[in-house]
Amino acid sequence: MSNFATNQEIRNIINQVRIIVLGPGRPEDQLGFRREICANLQDDGYNAFVMEDEPDWEYYQTHLYKFKKLLRDNNPILCVAIYSKKGSPLGVTFEIGYIARNYEKNIKSVLKLLTEKNIKKGKILTSYIHDALYQTVSHEDYSTKEDIIEQIKGWTKARAFELKMFKQFYK
Structure with missing residues (x-):
């Protein structure tokens, strides 16, 4: 079996895995x-979601339990956190902290950060995220929705290839 993932293999993985898009x-x-x-x-075959649209989202008593259950039940291979000039970064920051704890050793593969172009990162990102995580995980600036979509597609394809290689190695 080849070490390289074919386009069809990548599409198959992309259709099977979940991507959570976090933000305000x-x-x-x-x-x-x-x-x-x-x-x-989704129109392009990706299995992406926002947690607010998940069934029974309002049912759980604490945000922590909701988020923990969401990650456990969906097991996303990619968690994309979007920071924008509008909206509070507090919820996203909480979620990133939980993701960092939950995915510890795989954090570099799982968590990706997108910040709106020309945002004052020092004002919107906590020092933990800016000084520690920002040096560890992939991050990009965006100007448009299309920038975000293309970045997520690229990260997902890279992650799909990584997962294929992992499966081959541990067969």
């Missing part, structure tokens, strides 16, 4: 923005 839920247009990103990705 308020103002409402920020949640709508993430939903549009997921819809575009």
Whole structure:
């Protein structure tokens, strides 16, 4: 078997794996923005979602339990956190902390950060994220929704290839 993933193998993996797109839920247009990103990705065969659209999201008593269950049940291979000029970064920061703890050794493969171009990173990112995680995980700036979609597609394909290699190595 080849060490290289064919386009069909990558498409098969992409169709099977989950991608969570995190970001501010308020103002409402920020949640709508993430939903549009997921819809575009889904149209191209990617299995992307925002947690606010998951069934029974409102049922759980604490945000921590909701998020923990969401990660456990969906096991996303890619967690993309979007920081924008609008909306509070607090929820995303909490989620990144939990992802960092949950995925410890795989954090570099799983977590990706996107910040809106010309955002003052020192003001919106906590020192933990800016000084520690920012040096560890992939991060890019974006200007448009299309920039985000293309970046997520690239990261997902790279992750799909990584997973194929892992499966071959541990057969």
